[in-house]
Amino acid sequence: MALKAVIFDMDGVLVDSEGFWAKAELDVFSSYGVQITEDLAAQTKYMTTTEVTEFWYGKFPWENLDIPSVEQEVVTRVIGLIQSEECTMSGVQDFIRHLKNKEYKIGLATNAPLRVAEAVLKKLQVRDLFDTVNSSESEIHGKPHPAVYLASAKELGIGPEHCIAIEDSHSGLRAAKEAGMKTAVFTNNNENIDFEIADFKIRNFKDALLPVFSGE
Numbered sequence: 001m002a003l004k005a006v007i008f009d010m011d012g013v014l015v016d017s018e019g020f021w022a023k024a025e026l027d028v029f030s031s032y033g034v035q036i037t038e039d040l041a042a043q044t045k046y047m048t049t050t051e052v053t054e055f056w057y058g059k060f061p062w063e064n065l066d067i068p069s070v071e072q073e074v075v076t077r078v079i080g081l082i083q084s085e086e087c088t089m090s091g092v093q094d095f096i097r098h099l100k101n102k103e104y105k106i107g108l109a110t111n112a113p114l115r116v117a118e119a120v121l122k123k124l125q126v127r128d129l130f131d132t133v134n135s136s137e138s139e140i141h142g143k144p145h146p147a148v149y150l151a152s153a154k155e156l157g158i159g160p161e162h163c164i165a166i167e168d169s170h171s172g173l174r175a176a177k178e179a180g181m182k183t184a185v186f187t188n189n190n191e192n193i194d195f196e197i198a199d200f201k202i203r204n205f206k207d208a209l210l211p212v213f214s215g216e
Contacts, residue, residue: 003182004162005105007152008096010112012168015087015120017078023076025052032062032070046171048111048142049075063089078112079119089188091205093126100129107132107152109165109176111142132156132189144171146179153179166202173197 011017023188025044026036044052045118047083053071057086062070100106106129110117114135121127132155136142139151153160165176173195176183186196202208 002162003104003164005097005107005153005156005158005164007107007109007149007156007163007165007176009165009169009172009186010108010110010117010120011186013166014089014092014108014124015082016089017082017087017120019076020081020085020087021074023195024081025056028070028073029060029075032060032065034060034062046111046114046143046169048136049113050143053107056184075113075116078116082116082119082123088124089186089205093124095121095205095208096126096129105156105158106132107134107156108191109134109148109152111148113137123167143169143175144178144180145215146175146177149176149179149181153181164199167198168193170195170197 008014011021022041029036040059047055049071053067053074057067079113094105108117108130112135114133114137117133117135121130121133132152134148134152134155136148139147141147149165150160153163160180164182164184165172166186167173167176168186168188173183173185174197177197183198184200184202185193185195186202187193189204
């Protein structure tokens with residue numbers, strides 16, 4: 001079945017920013033008395049920012065500031081790191097332009113807040129190439145729930161069966177699969193990453209200038 005749209009995850013696909021989230025959460029939550037441990041932090045890896053903030057508040061409730069305000073502090077810190085640090089995945093801009101030239105619709109579906117997504121696309125100078133940008137903050141559930149992918153397909157006006165999602169996590173691949181999409185796992189040349197549920201594998205974007213999705 002012909003593919004008509006490519007929908008990107010953001011963290012770990014467009015930008016190598018997962019370390020920024022860990023740093024921002026440690027800096028902000030610790031300042032409110034949260035005692036972050038490796039084991040507890042591992043439980044939050046694939047949560048939305050709201051879910052992460054609620055998780056830590058549940059463990060170490062702080063006073064005098066509501067949960068949304070603390071969440072926005074984390075988001076602002078992450079945006080600052082994205083803007084100031086080199087984090088662009090090598091070759092991704094050319095890859096996106098190549099897809100656009102092939103007349104694919106381009107979407108973004110992320111668990112991260114919308115303002116982080118917009119900051120990333122601005123940094124990469126590719127905002128004009130994206131037809132839709134969707135965040136799980138607008139949905140009741142984040143990935144691995146398929147809601148953000150279904151919303152992206154709906155906005156693109158393309159059935160999920162004609163979409164492929166590019167993800168770097170099992171959680172994201174599950175979300176896209178449950179939405180009825182094809183999937184490609186982006187490994188960033190890490191040969192230890194091999195999610196069998198993915199239909200395709202992209203080792204790096206420089207070598208992936210189509211036919212990445214051959215056999216579609």
